[in-house]
Amino acid sequence: MEKLPTIRARRPFAKKLLTAIAVMPLAACVSTTPDSVGRYTAPIGGAPVISNETPHSRGLVCVAGYNARRSAPRIAVGQIADYTGKEEADGSGRKITQGAALMAISALSKSGVRLVERFDTSVAELELKYANNKLIGGENTNDYRKILAGSIPGSDFYLVGGITEMNFNLRSTGGSADGGGIGAKDLKGSLSASAYVMNVGIDLRLVDTKTLEVVDVISYQKQIVARQVQAGIFDVLGTNVVTAGIGESALEPVQLAVRAVIERAVLEMVARLYGIGPDICNGGDPLAENGVPYQQTPYQQAPYPQENGGQTYAPPPPYERSAQPYAPNPYNQGPHNQDSYNPAPYNPGPSYPYPSYPAPLPPQSDPYYAPAPRANTQPSLPMENRNEARNDPYRWYSNSDAGKSGLRGGVQ
Numbered sequence: 001m002e003k004l005p006t007i008r009a010r011r012p013f014a015k016k017l018l019t020a021i022a023v024m025p026l027a028a029c030v031s032t033t034p035d036s037v038g039r040y041t042a043p044i045g046g047a048p049v050i051s052n053e054t055p056h057s058r059g060l061v062c063v064a065g066y067n068a069r070r071s072a073p074r075i076a077v078g079q080i081a082d083y084t085g086k087e088e089a090d091g092s093g094r095k096i097t098q099g100a101a102l103m104a105i106s107a108l109s110k111s112g113v114r115l116v117e118r119f120d121t122s123v124a125e126l127e128l129k130y131a132n133n134k135l136i137g138g139e140n141t142n143d144y145r146k147i148l149a150g151s152i153p154g155s156d157f158y159l160v161g162g163i164t165e166m167n168f169n170l171r172s173t174g175g176s177a178d179g180g181g182i183g184a185k186d187l188k189g190s191l192s193a194s195a196y197v198m199n200v201g202i203d204l205r206l207v208d209t210k211t212l213e214v215v216d217v218i219s220y221q222k223q224i225v226a227r228q229v230q231a232g233i234f235d236v237l238g239t240n241v242v243t244a245g246i247g248e249s250a251l252e253p254v255q256l257a258v259r260a261v262i263e264r265a266v267l268e269m270v271a272r273l274y275g276i277g278p279d280i281c282n283g284g285d286p287l288a289e290n291g292v293p294y295q296q297t298p299y300q301q302a303p304y305p306q307e308n309g310g311q312t313y314a315p316p317p318p319y320e321r322s323a324q325p326y327a328p329n330p331y332n333q334g335p336h337n338q339d340s341y342n343p344a345p346y347n348p349g350p351s352y353p354y355p356s357y358p359a360p361l362p363p364q365s366d367p368y369y370a371p372a373p374r375a376n377t378q379p380s381l382p383m384e385n386r387n388e389a390r391n392d393p394y395r396w397y398s399n400s401d402a403g404k405s406g407l408r409g410g411v412q
Contacts, residue, residue, distance in 0.1 A: 054260040057110060059267050062281035064112030067274060073156035076118035077105050080159075080204070080262075084166040096163050096200070097255045100262060104159055104204075107266040116155045155209045159269075163258060165201030165221060172196035185236040195227040200257055204265050206273070216272055218265040226251040 030041050051057075080100040087094055097103075101119055108115055117124070128147070130136045137144040173195055180188025201221035205214050232245035270276070271287060 052256075052259070054256065054263050056260060056263040056267050059281070059287060060107060060110035060263060060270075063267065063270055063274075063276060064110060066276060066280050067112035067270075070274065072112065072114050073273070074114045074116050074153060075108055075206075076116045076155035076158040076209070077101050077108065078118060078158050078160040079162075080104055080202075081162045083162045083164050086166050095254070096166055097258055100163055100202070100258060103259045103262045104266060107263045108159070108270075110263075111266060111270045113270060116153060118155065118158065157206050157215065157273075158209055159204060159206055159266075161202060161204035163200065164203050165199065168198050170197045170199060170223065180234070187233065187235045189231070189233045191231045193227070193229045195225065197223055197225050198254075199223045200254065200261065202258070202261050202265065204262075204269070206269050216269050218268060220261050220265050222257050222261045224252045224254060224257050 032040070034040055078101070080103075082094060082096045082098055082100065084096055086096060105115065105119065127136065131145040131147055134144045174193060176190065176192035178188070178190045180186055199221050201219065203219045204217070206216040207214050226249070228247065228249040230245065230247035232243070235242045268287060
């Protein structure tokens with residue numbers, strides 16, 4: 001009689017069967033043969049493409065309707081860089097977006113401002129170089145693009161700045177709890193929750209292009225919140241151990257927070273530039289936060305009150321000139337007294353005799369004559385002896401006096 005397999009012998013087979021059942025749905029999603037449209041698998045998700053809006057986008061659109069009825073100045077956008085210096089731990093890149101200038105251009109476009117390109121002019125500069133060499137033309141080779149003076153409009157203002165703050169974990173909180181029966185096989189469970197807050201900040205300035213005067217400066221920051229919740233159970237069901245857990249975590253998009261801060265700053269700059277009040281958007285304030293109208297706080301004029309020991313700081317009194325005439329205090333005479341002041345008499349010191357110099361020479365009465373040129377007293381050699389004289393350089397000393405010539409003996 002054949003012996004049946006034991007329970008322990010059946011367990012490996014059961015594990016293999018469960019593994020095969022679990023892998024079958026995954027194998028059905030991926031195929032090595034492409035489908036009719038050329039894909040091995042269909043991507044998950046089907047969310048539609050929507051506009052990238054922030055809570056301040058409606059205010060920008062409202063301001064655009066007001067600017068359409070006015071002659072708006074031209075604004076250019078310069079560099080808005082990331083100055084936080086924060087990078088990912090694995091070296092994969094920066095934590096903050098590097099496209100803050102592009103976000104500012106989009107915000108200005110929503111507000112209806114006339115924009116001129118100054119951020120990326122590489123294509124325009126290349127086209128200008130081609131046109132200067134008469135390389136750009138139409139179907140007719142003689143009809144080339146001409147360079148005309150004043151064809152590019154200038155900007156009235158330009159926007160620059162940077163992302164200057166990114167602070168992690170401004171505040172965090174959390175808690176956890178565990179509970180269950182005291183028995184080894186009783187049900188047990190755990191629950192934990194945590195949250196933390198960070199922030200990002202920007203500094204922008206609006207500059208007059210013609211005078212380089214900074215006409216507006218704005219510094220804003222936005223806090224970002226994140227949370228995490230986890231729960232789990234542990235139980236022993238007969239001979240089986242069951243462990244299950246569930247959790248949820250969420251983080252407000254950091255780059256979307258940067259966009260929101262930039263749009264809020266652009267909205268306020270444009271509102272100040274055009275003098276827009278709360279009654280523009282059908283009675284609604286485009287700068288309102290959660291229904292609260294925007295109130296711009298005026299800058300406090302100097303002098304600023306400063307608390308010093310419970311007393312308000314007051315500037316010192318103006319300097320008062322003394323009515324007494326100024327008199328210097330001589331050295332080594334002690335403190336100065338106006339009544340007994342008597343300066344020491346002037347001592348010129350020892351006197352020295354004045355040196356005597358000879359009388360200058362009288363001017364020359366006779367005119368100056370240059371000396372006559374010196375005559376050549378040496379006899380010239382005849383033509384037949386000149387070649388010999390070249391080989392005998394001392395031949396001309398033959399008739400001279402040895403004493404006067406400085407030679408020891410005459411040359412014969």
